[in-house]
Amino acid sequence: MSRSTAPLFAPFALGKLSLPNRIVMAPMTRSFSPGGVPGEDVVAYYRRRAENDVGLIVTEGTVIDHPAAASDPRVPRFHGADALSGWSRVVAAVHEVGGRIMPQIWHVGTMRKAGSLPNVEAPPAGPSGLFKPGKKVGEPMTEAEVAYLVDAYGRAAGEAMRLGFDGVEIHGAHGYLIDQFFWDGTNVRDDAFGGDLVARTRFAADIVRACRRATAPGFPILLRFSQWKQQDYTARLAPTPDLLMKFLAPLADAGVDIFHCSTRRFHEPEFGGSTLNLAGWTKKLTGKPVITVGSVGLDGDFFGFNKGQRTGATSIDALIEMVERKEVDLVAVGRALITNPDWVPRVRAGDLAALRGYASEDLTTLA
Numbered sequence: 264m265s266r267s268t269a270p271l272f273a274p275f276a277l278g279k280l281s282l283p284n285r286i287v288m289a290p291m292t293r294s295f296s297p298g299g300v301p302g303e304d305v306v307a308y309y310r311r312r313a314e315n316d317v318g319l320i321v322t323e324g325t326v327i328d329h330p331a332a333a334s335d336p337r338v339p340r341f342h343g344a345d346a347l348s349g350w351s352r353v354v355a356a357v358h359e360v361g362g363r364i365m366p367q368i369w370h371v372g373t374m375r376k377a378g379s380l381p382n383v384e385a386p387p388a389g390p391s392g393l394f395k396p397g398k399k400v401g402e403p404m405t406e407a408e409v410a411y412l413v414d415a416y417g418r419a420a421g422e423a424m425r426l427g428f429d430g431v432e433i434h435g436a437h438g439y440l441i442d443q444f445f446w447d448g449t450n451v452r453d454d455a456f457g458g459d460l461v462a463r464t465r466f467a468a469d470i471v472r473a474c475r476r477a478t479a480p481g482f483p484i485l486l487r488f489s490q491w492k493q494q495d496y497t498a499r500l501a502p503t504p505d506l507l508m509k510f511l512a513p514l515a516d517a518g519v520d521i522f523h524c525s526t527r528r529f530h531e532p533e534f535g536g537s538t539l540n541l542a543g544w545t546k547k548l549t550g551k552p553v554i555t556v557g558s559v560g561l562d563g564d565f566f567g568f569n570k571g572q573r574t575g576a577t578s579i580d581a582l583i584e585m586v587e588r589k590e591v592d593l594v595a596v597g598r599a600l601i602t603n604p605d606w607v608p609r610v611r612a613g614d615l616a617a618l619r620g621y622a623s624e625d626l627t628t629l630a
Contacts, residue, residue, distance in 0.1 A: 268579075268611055270586040275318070275593060277520060277552055279481045280430060282363060282593075284318040285586055286607050289556050289597035290367040290432065290487070292338060293323050295629045299333070299340035299381065301349035306356045308629045311604040313362025316611075319593070320362060321432050321485070321523075324369035325350070327415040330385035334375040341368055341419045347426065354427045365430040365485065368419040370412065372440030373400050373449070374493070388412075389443045390456060390466070395494035396448035409456060409466060412440075417473030420484070430483030433470060436525045438492035441467050445500055445510075446492060460500065461509050468517035475518040485554070486514060487523035490541065496527070504534055508548045515549045522549065523595065526557035530581045543590035552592040555585065560599030560606065561621060579610065601625050 275282040295305055309320055326332035328342035340346040350366065357364045373389035377400065387394075388408065392401040404412075416433065423431040435441035443449040444466040450457050456466050467486070474484050492498045501507035511522070524542035526533075533541045542555035559582060585591045598621040600606050609618050 266580045266583045268583060268613060270583050271594065272611055273586075275552075277483065280363070280483045282318040284316065284607070285593050286316075286318045286610075287554055287556075287593050287595040288312050288317045288320040288600050289595035290321045290323055290434070291597050291601065292335075293626070293629060294335055294337040296337055296339035296346075296349070298336065298345075299326070299338065299343070300345045301339045301353060303352075304629050305339070305349065306352050309353050309364065310356040310360060310362075312600060313357040313364070314360045315605045316607045317362065317600070318607075319429070320357060320364040321595070322353070322364065322366045324367050324434055325419075326369055326371075327412070327419045329370060329388070329412060329415055330382040331375055331388040332370040333381060334371055334379040336381040341366055341422065342415075347422060350428075351426050358427065363429040365428050365432050365483070366419075366423050367432040367434050367487070368416060368423070369434040370415075370440040372438075372443045374439055377401075389440065390450040390452055391443075393443075393449045393451070395438075395492075403452065406454065406456075413466070413469045413473050416470040417477040420474035420482075421477035424478045424482050430485060430520075431474060431478070432485035432487055432523060433467070433474065434487050435467050436487045436489035436523075438494045438498075441470065442489070442492065445488070446498060448492075448495070448498065460506060461513060464510060464513045468513045471514065471517035471519055483520045484518055485521045485523050486519045487525055488514075489525035490533075491525075491527060504544060504548065507533075507544060511545060511549050515551055519551065521552045521554060521593070522546075523554040523556065526555075529555050529557035529559055529585075529594075531557075539590060540585070543585065546591065554593040554595050555582075555591040556595035556597065559594060559596045560618070579615075598625070601630075604630070 272284045325339045325341035373387040373394045375387045387401040391403045394400045420431045542553040546553045602621045
């Protein structure tokens with residue numbers, strides 16, 4: 264690392280949200296909450312990152328109140344007194360050491376396999392019942408079901424505020440439910456929730472508005488989105504800047520405060536003729552603050568890692584430059600923070616050589 268890390272450690276403020284630095288813990292599914300209830304090991308896991316000066320923690324995906332929202336009984340819920348009590352302890356522990364934290368609220372959509380726990384009878388739910396183009400796994404959601412889910416997201420946001428979280432992130436990326444409405448490969452509806460790219464944003468925009476109504480003015484609402492899908496890494500919602508602007512405008516208008524722009528590799532330009540990545544273009548087009556994410560701190564493509572293979576330390580000079588040039592506002596770090604709870608102070612000290620490389624085996628514990 265040849266550049267000063269100072270840009271990463273400048274404070275960030277947006278309305279009532281005040282962060283001591285630009286480092287965000289990315290949301291990462293961990294599946295350590297039996298029965299959907301986060302326990303003391305989950306409390307300690309998030310507290311450790313806050314103690315080590317992560318500017319903002321975005322929790323793992325937490326599922327909203329719907330029978331088909333989850334496909335893993337160990338993924339935490341964001342509904343029910345038992346689960347919310349667990350999250351209350353997480354918030355208290357993070358705040359006790361001066362941290363900031365937001366839950367990511369989530370529904371897996373047709374990524375859920377039929378017969379999965381915890382609700383084996385619940386069929387997958389999606390805009391058109393499609394897992395990917397041409398592969399039907401369920402029936403299209405009715406307009407009444409769509410309305411119920413919009414309300415469920417709003418209720419989850421209201422609970423986040425009640426519990427004392429510092430904001431809420433809506434998971435609209437990676438081929439899950441909201442993203443299935445965005446993508447023409449999984450949304451072939453002929454009602455108000457289908458149609459062209461702009462029309463396909465209505466479900467998400469309605470969710471943002473529901474979250475806004477359920478929370479106080481100034482309560483931060485983040486939206487995570489991606490071009491790529493788990494069903495198709497090459498998928499693109501918007502292949503040009505003009506289409507990206509048309510996609511983002513109704514979401515910004517609905518009340519998104521910060522866009523969390525998910526890419527597989529943060530350093531790759533989004534469109535030809537420009538060095539801007541997806542987050543950089545999103546900020547340029549909307550004027551909204553953005554979070555960039557994608558293999559930060561990894562020297563390889565973690566999707567291709569073999570079991571037992573461990574990454575090495577990698578330069579973050581390009582990342583620092585993006586922040587310094589004000590192309591991006593915040594930087595989300597994922598797997599590097601699973602392996603190194605002390606990633607932030609190590610980077611601040613310029614001691615990247617002391618960081619352990621990530622390996623898939625690190626997902627088997629909640630360190």
